[in-house]
Amino acid sequence: MFKKLLILLFPVSVMAQTEIPLNDLSAFKNPSANWSIEGDASGNPNSSVITPKAGKGVLLCTLKGAKYQRTDDLRFNLEHGDIRLSLDFIIPKGSNSGIYLQGRYEVQIFDSWLKKVPGDGDCGAIYHRWDETRGKGKEGYEGHAPLQNACKAPGLWNHIDIDFKAPTFDASGKKITNARFNKVVLNGVTIHENIELLGVTRGAIFPEEGTKGPILIQGDHGQVAFKNIRYEVFDKPLATFSPVTFDYFEGKLADLKTDKLKPVKSGKSDKPTMKLAEAKSDFLIRFQGKITASEADNYLFTTNWTGTGALIVDGDTITKGSHWYSESVKGSKNLSAGEHTYTLIYAKDFSWGPKGLGLFIERVGSWKQNITERTSLPEPEPTPLVEVKVSDETMLQRSFVMFGKKKITHAINVGMPNGLNFSYNLNQGGFLQIWRGAFLDATEMWYERGEPQIGQAMGAAVTMNNKFPLVYAMDNNGVFPDSSADLQYKGYRLEKKTASNGNVASYPVFMYAYKGVNVKDQETPLDSGEGIKRQLSVEGESTGKLYALLAEGSKIEDAGGNRFNVDGQIYVQTFPSETNKPFIRDNNGRKQLVTLVEGKEITYHLIF
């Protein structure tokens, strides 16, 4: 009963991101002529050039002079230590850039599109260190390849989140802790987690490590564009905590009342800890201590316990209630600078479940800090990953799939041999998501009962429109409905196809009955690996003209060569005839790329 709650609760954290304004270049120190502010940027998978649009909000680097001039690197005014940084970037074909945290530790930006096994020079890698004394060919060392290649096609927007902890030093300047990437997430895929860096990476602008330094973006190798640069620094002092006194009671005391009771034990402790409760259950322990806030601010408290408890700060109850230890209960309070008293009460009146007590404090600009002893709160039970892998044969796996907040119950995930994958709503004949890389995380289906029954994409997924792409209409204004009672799913057939590398694999052809015609929908990977080819065909006759919906988005742009860029997330390659070209239309505030289907078949490619 308690256990089921675990899934429902997610920790929330203080978010206070600052955006670097890109109205001009004033956030940067002496930017070279390579750097400009634009209104938008887009590209093409085969082009090393970014096409800018005039305006504000996008930072563009265009090589104006020679390559490899370090003066072209863009140095931020912002000097930082611990930081969470997130931004969007476009890397055109063959280009190369990088984000140096503190000007010292580089997360590589690189056109690594289609690369199967990324190295420490690929997109998202923590670039290697460099030491010429190691000997020729061995200079590079201690680089970290991303856990998987999550890079998108040249010209599309990538999103990266970097959570960085600066090295720390004692008063004499001796390093105490290494610099660390707590987490790096590229296009939704975790590519590094808790990686320590033993020194600065190659190309650092300072040879020595330090507590602060500017963000630096490489601007001397090729074109690159950025937008939505947001950060949060963790440089504010938090609080100090006095040793605590405690009173330990025994009995069923979930009402937290102890006025008439004498403690079984009382004493002092460095920190509050559940280890001081001797019994497994039927006890209450109360800690009293002082928090010295460094500055006046709103402080966020998080408590965890198995049983019942309360946190009282300066007489105000901050959190209270009966919970399981994995539930984080939060409450905040404005504290003046200086000393504050707190009382932490924890009672457990049932014998099952682990004892656990946690109290944490944080504020904007500081990391969350544990007030309780480290082992006072047990760690959650580890759950093994259950992964569906793809080898030389296509893997199909039905599951529930989340589409936004909706659980799609009749969905199938298809993983094709060259790492192209998609989720498809069988009831709807529509794509839910497409992605490249590792296929499916089935842990929530196949671990224990698998109560969520959700299959999750393991690569960088692009959300699609979940719509059946065909409609019979009298003119260009036919509506593609969200769901259609006229559509009847008939099953799928697996058809063998030989790829250019000789590999024979089977690919599904989904079959539907729709308004008197039979529809086939086949997806195959492009031999180039650049994307997925979709072929829709009909058998039979219906009334009206047949239209196909090729894409939907808030922005659809012609990228040339009959290719369309949809929201900077995906390209749609069309194959029009001389007389029949796809058109972009407005539909309830969204854009739709639609074409009349001449004959019985339509083919288009999704490139990402």
Added chain:
Amino acid sequence: MIHQVKTKIFTLTAAACLLAGQLLMAQNKPKAMTEEDYYEIKTLSIPSDIKLEVGGVAPIPDGRVAVCTRRGEVWMIENPYQIGGTVPHYTLFASGLHEALGLAYKDGSLYCTQRGELTKLTDTDADGKADLYECVATWPLSGNYHEYSYGPVFDKNGDMYLTFNVAWVGYGEGKLAKWRGWLVKVRKDGSLEPIATGLRSPAGFNINAAGDILFGENQGDWVGSGRITHLEKGDFAGNAGGLYWTKEPDSPLKLTREDLPDNGEPMYEAAKKVKQLKLPAVWFPHALMGISTADMLEDVTDGKFGPFEGQYFVLDQGQSKAMRMVLEKVNGKYQGACFPFRDGFQSGTIRARWGNDGSMFVGMTSRGWGSTGKDLYGLQRLVWNGRLPFEMKTILAKPDGFEIEFTQPISKQAAENLSSYELKSFTYKYHHNYGSPIINQENCPLKGVIVSEDRLKVRLVVDNLRKGYIHQVTASGIVNEEGQPLLHDFGFYTLNDIPSGELAKLPAKSANSNSAKDVKKAVKVTEVKASPNAPVDTKQVMALLKKHACTSCHAADSKVVGPAFAEVAKRKYTNEQILELVYNPKPENWPDFATEMASMTHVPKGDVLKIAAWINSLGKKAKPDTEKLLNRD
């Protein structure tokens, strides 16, 4: 090679021991027989990289068997009978299905039930793999994990039937998706024809030789204990979840949740008020027989599976075993008895199908639902070895009692002794709560016995027969001509109705040897004050644990269906607290266990306290220093 030598030595040693044992025993009692002396479990070897979490089993006429799994694979197994000690060969026939829990073979195709679809799988290009996955029927789902779908089962006309679990939202809920909690028939156009509702967790169902549909139900809300019910169009089998859909125009019944009495009276009483409420043909008393009814098979093997032609074998997932059921029709309705049959399967027994040789394939999984068999999954065959077990073959209802038929002639002397038998009856509450304690337990005094000429039958003339009650018939004193006791000496007869007919003519001598004044004896609780410090008689407790079926879910040191007694001991309950928990279990105390314990109020207080004292003695042994904590309150 070393391994083989070792095995041989072991075999020789074992044989020597057996021989010695037999010599010793020849002087007094015959060797006690076990289930495996008659029914042998053969384990199919499974390649180490296959997670064969069986959901469905479909033997194929050519000698292969197809198996579908909870991970959505269909494996074609060649040489599954492992003839001459050979190994089976596994080919992946289909994959990617959504928790496939049922599989059937027909005319060259396999029919598989996924969560939301009945799919026909065909290999059209003869490469041994299905390449056509046709949607035969599809139905909505809410996304709740508990909305499992089972089947298909074919009838004689080639029509298919499916059963749909209700969702679990803290109780069984049917309204989240259409026809949850129903038995449906698949029409030729793929649409679903609702047949009957009131199903909670119908993992196993069967269409018997007479064309009647029987389904197995799992204890839960509105279901006091596991049971098997005959479903006809318009029936309501008890769980309220599916009633939401009776408002649909094609629903064959109009009953609503509000029409149900929810007062804990027996289902038999409720059925007098609610005419659509279908009584189970056979109850499988919770923990005394099984804990989670799964698949069933009718014995149509023409004797290949032993002496139980026409009877049924019913699996229990949690207890990794097969039980036996015999049905008769009284006044046109099925009722009958269940017996223990064979336990010891390797994992949670969910699916059974007859092999071509009359052996029984048993497919297993225990992921998420613990089972006595320790493996996470498995596939075994149950094979009759040709020897005749000494069993109660049938129990049939008579106007004045029961008639037991045995598989072997019995000793007349033992059979005529009234103390060879014990009969009592009880039932369960019908209410929205999860499960039920045993209620209204009473004795059925035995008035007399008539042994048939051929000594294969006894007619028991019994007092206090109660309609709607489960009658436990124990015949522990019966022996066969060799002095061998019954392999299983009890069964449970569900007496929904009492047939008319000729009354037994008891010989004068036995007419008054037992009287009606003992009726209430069974419910009279012997007040035993078990002092917490009294020495614990382990042997006696072992017998009690077995007698009250505690051991079907608990073991001393290991997790079975429920926690180990040693774990219970760690909770440091007093004996009285344990008593309270045995009578009113709190499953929330054990969130890591999938199966909730049933209330065991029928176990006498004195027995529970003895068991409790023994449980707590385990804790003392493990940690003597916790003594003071134990005595704190």
